[in-house]
Amino acid sequence: MPKFIDDATFGSYFTEFAHTAWRLETRRGYASxxxxxxxxxxxxxxxxxxxxxxxxCANVRTQVRLGKRIERVRIVDQAPTPEQLYLLASAAVNNAAGEDIRNLWRADADHLILPREDFWLFDSRQALLLHFDEADNYLGAELVEDAERVLRYCQIRDAAWHHAIPRTDFAAQVASTV
Structure with a gap:
């Protein structure tokens, strides 16, 4: 049975990590x-x-000043959904705060056999697997500390990050397709 965290503690993961917080976003949109x-x-x-x-953004700036990294890869359809275009545009503000958000075409993610899971990985030792319903509503975060599962998330991160495209370059690719 999954071990869900108390939603009230969710934010603490983004101040208590020691080195890196990394996310994979795979959904075509989020209800929130x-x-x-x-x-x-x-x-x-x-x-x-x-x-x-x-x-x-204030927390990102604080964590970056402390020498920590906050990064994510967003999987994007070709053609991007309105929600994906929104996230691409809104990433500029997060990037300016110090978060490194990159993108990967869904076809490339499928070629890499990346999962359709959304998760945060902290310091390569624990993860929060985010659960959503079919309408893209957030249901909760499952704490993952099992070494084998965490290693799998580290491998996913490494593959996604290696092939992901910085936001400004990706935005130029998207603009050239519309």
Whole structure:
């Protein structure tokens, strides 16, 4: 049976890690994004507010100043969904705060046999496997500390990161396809 963390402790994982926090995002969209004012603004204007003052960005800046890294790879369909285009645009604010967000085409992810799981990996020793329902609603995070499963996530990270494309280069590829 999965060991779910208390959602109230979720944020502590992003301050207590020692070296790296790394995420793989595989979904075509997230219900929480679709419900946000930022997403509605993006859909109506094509722009993202410069909201680098958000708590997430403030924490990223703090962790980066401490010498830590926060990175993620987002899997993107060809053609990208509206939610994926939103995440690509909104990543600029996170990048400016110090988070390194890269992208990988879904066909390349499939070629690498990457899973369709979303997870955070902390210091290559524990992970949070994120669970969602069919409507992309977040259900909870499963704490993974089993060495064999964590090693699998490390291998996934290494493969995805090696082939992922920095956000600005990827955005140029997307722009050239529309």
């Amino acid at each position: 994004d679709r419900e946000s004012p930022r997403y509605r603004q993006f859909r109506s204007t094509g722009t993202i507010p410069n909201d680098g003052h958000r708590p997430w």
